[in-house]
Amino acid sequence: MSRFWSGFVNELDPYVPGEQPKLANLTKLNTNENPYGPSPKVIEAIRMAASDRLRLYPDPTSAELRQAIADFYRIDAAWVFVGNGSDEVLGHVFNAFFRQEAPILFPDISYSFYPVYCQLYQISYDTVPLSHDFSINVDDYDRINGGIIFPNPNAPTGCLLALSEIERLLQNNTESVVVIDEAYIDFGGESAVSLVKDYPNLLIVQTMSKSRSLAGMRVGYAIGQADLIEGLIRVKDSFNSYPVDSLASAAGVAAMNDKAYFNETCQAVIDERNKVVAGLEELGFDVLPSAANFVFASHKQVDAVEIAAGLRKEGIIVRHFTKPRINQFLRISIGTAGENQQLLSVLDTLV
Ligand SMILES: *Cc1c(COP(=O)(O)O)cnc(C)c1O
Numbered sequence: 001m002s003r004f005w006s007g008f009v010n011e012l013d014p015y016v017p018g019e020q021p022k023l024a025n026l027t028k029l030n031t032n033e034n035p036y037g038p039s040p041k042v043i044e045a046i047r048m049a050a051s052d053r054l055r056l057y058p059d060p061t062s063a064e065l066r067q068a069i070a071d072f073y074r075i076d077a078a079w080v081f082v083g084n085g086s087d088e089v090l091g092h093v094f095n096a097f098f099r100q101e102a103p104i105l106f107p108d109i110s111y112s113f114y115p116v117y118c119q120l121y122q123i124s125y126d127t128v129p130l131s132h133d134f135s136i137n138v139d140d141y142d143r144i145n146g147g148i149i150f151p152n153p154n155a156p157t158g159c160l161l162a163l164s165e166i167e168r169l170l171q172n173n174t175e176s177v178v179v180i181d182e183a184y185i186d187f188g189g190e191s192a193v194s195l196v197k198d199y200p201n202l203l204i205v206q207t208m209s210k211s212r213s214l215a216g217m218r219v220g221y222a223i224g225q226a227d228l229i230e231g232l233i234r235v236k237d238s239f240n241s242y243p244v245d246s247l248a249s250a251a252g253v254a255a256m257n258d259k260a261y262f263n264e265t266c267q268a269v270i271d272e273r274n275k276v277v278a279g280l281e282e283l284g285f286d287v288l289p290s291a292a293n294f295v296f297a298s299h300k301q302v303d304a305v306e307i308a309a310g311l312r313k314e315g316i317i318v319r320h321f322t323k324p325r326i327n328q329f330l331r332i333s334i335g336t337a338g339e340n341q342q343l344l345s346v347l348d349t350l351v
Contacts, residue, residue: 008122011119012116012119012120013116013119014116015112015113015116017031018030018031018319019031019317021317025315026315026316026317027315027316027317027335027339027342027343028317028333028335029294029316029317029318029332029333029334029335029339029343030317030318030319030331030333031215031319031333032184032210032292032293032294032331032333033209033210033213033215033333034210034211034212034213034215034265034269034293035269035272035333035334035335035336035339036213036265036268036269036336037213038212038213038214038251038255039213039254039255039258039261039262040261041254041257041258041261042214042251042254042255042258044254045250045251045253045254046247046250046251048250049246049247049249049250049251050247053246054246054247056246057242058242058244058245058246058249059249060237060241060242062082062244062249063077064249064253065082065219065244065249065252065253065256066080066081066082066221068252068253068256068257069082069221069223069252069256071256072256072259073191073193073223075193075196075223076226078226078229079196079223079224079225079226079229080221080222080223080229081221081222081223081224081229081232081233081236082219082220082221082222082243082244082252083219083220083221083222083236083243083244084218084219084220084240084243084244084248085207085209085218085219085220086181086183086205086206086207086209086220086221086222087113087220088218088220088243089205089220089221089222089232090113090114090117090179090181090205090220091117091120092232092235092236092239093149093177093179093203093205093222093232094114094117094118094120094121094123095117095121095235096231096232096234096235097147097176097177097179097203097228097231098117098118098121098123098146098147098149098177099121099122099123099146100123100146100147100176101146102124102144102145102146102176103123103124103125103126103145103146104118104123104124104125104126104145104146104147104148104149104176105125105126105127105128105141105143105145105147105148105149106125106127106128106148106149106150107127107128107129107130107136107150107154108127108128108129108130108325109130109134109154109156109157109323109325109326110127110150110151110154110155111151111155111181111183112321114149123146124146126145128140128141130154130157134154134157134159134288134296135159135161136150136154136159136161136165138161138165138166138168138169138172139172141169141172141173142172142173145173145176146176147176147177147178147179148169148173148176148177148178148179149178149179149180149181150180150181151180151181151182151183151184152166152180152181152182152185152189152192153184153185153187153188153189153290153291153292155181155183155184155292156294156296156319156321156326156329156331157288157290157296158184158288158289158290158291158292158294158295158296159288159289159290159291160188160189160289160291163190163192163194163195166180166192166195167195170195170198170199170201170202173201174199174201175201176201177201177202177203177228178199178201178202178203179203179204179205180192180202180203180204180205181205182204182205182206183205183206183207183209183210184210184211184291184292184293184294185206185211185291186210186211186262186266187210187211187266187269187270187273187291187292187293188270188290188291188292189291191204191206192204193223196223196224196225197225200225200227200228201228202224202225203222203223203224203228204222204223204224205220205221205222206220206221206222206223207219207220207221208220208221208251208252208255210293211262211265211266211293212252212255212256212262213255213265214248214251214252214255217247217248217251217252218248219244219248219249219251219252219255269293269334272334272335272336272337272340273290273293273295273334275337275340276295276332276334276340276343276344277290277295279340279344279347280295280297280332280344280347283299283344283347283348283351284299284300284301284302284351285297285298285299285300285351286298286299286300293333293334294331294332294333294334295331295332295334296326296329296330296331296332297329297330297332298328298329298330299328299351301351302350302351303328304320304327304328304329304330305320305327306350307330307347307350307351308320308330310346310349310350311343311346311347311350314346316342316343316346318330318331318332318333319331319332319333
């Protein structure tokens with residue numbers, strides 16, 4: 001509380017990100033960072049960009065980066081919007097498209113930043129319960145709304161919704177913007193970018209933080225038809241003309257271009273995930289089917305908070321959410337082979 005704040009700031013309930021501990025030797029399985037570093041070509045591109053040219057402002061249109069993303073998906077660069085991490089892109093999305101009469105819709109268990117944007121931009125929303133198996137049933141979204149958003153795969157469940165179901169949702173919902181937050185799509189799902197040409201109200205949001213291992217650079221983007229992208233650019237240019245700095249842009253271009261490294265590291269995460277799932281099941285955990293770089297697991301007997309505390313004592317941090325339906329689950333990011341081994345051996349002593 002401060003008498004100097006604009007009134008609404010007192011009412012805000014900001015997003016709480018996963019802990020970034022100062023201690024060096026912790027095994028961080030709590031924020032879904034990629035266990036493998038960025039491509040060596042990305043590091044080289046950043047080195048090259050770290051020059052006297054940093055005295056100049058970056059390109060306010062981020063033309064090169066948008067083109068690299070467009071080339072990867074074989075679409076027009078006019079269909080690509082970029083920002084300082086996908087959280088910023090999502091902020092602009094809520095501001096640009098979701099300030100409507102009708103409430104927007106998202107699942108009751110979903111990315112916990114969505115209600116925070118709603119509060120910031122005074123957007124009303126209704127949450128739609130996930131099915132008993134934690135899947136999204138698109139028929140539940142068949143009602144008047146000011147927009148629809150959910151992650152696919154969903155967070156923190158990791159569950160994937162089939163592309164055919166997304167298309168069915170779009171066929172049933174043509175009057176408001178549908179946003180698919182594909183932060184984790186590269187770990188086993190199929191992107192809905194292929195549907196953009198047929199659905200002018202579809203917007204895909206992706207990030208370089210997870211599958212391209214660039215959480216520290218802050219690069220996110222959205223893909224949609226030019227009309228939606230233009231709306232985002234209008235909001236962005238009313239907020240910050242240069243959200244993507246020169247180093248982030250160079251890194252992002254190199255990351256999109258190095259497809260071999262991208263494919264190899266995504267596959268390594270998937271292979272490791274399969275091992276972690278098998279190991280957890282052997283220890284008595286129920287694990288939701290994951291298409292992400294994390295798993296969502298609950299133990300049949302032992303309390304989740306107790307397990308998280310036990311792991312922490314041994315230097316491993318995972319994420320726990322104190323929400324009624326999921327308070328017996330832990331969200332565990334997939335680490336390196338060594339980290340995953342360590343996780344399973346410590347868990348073996350706790351459950
Ligand atoms: C990690 C994540 C983001 C944010 O990504 P940044 O680009 O790092 O801001 C957005 N949505 C979901 C569902 C995420 O898990």
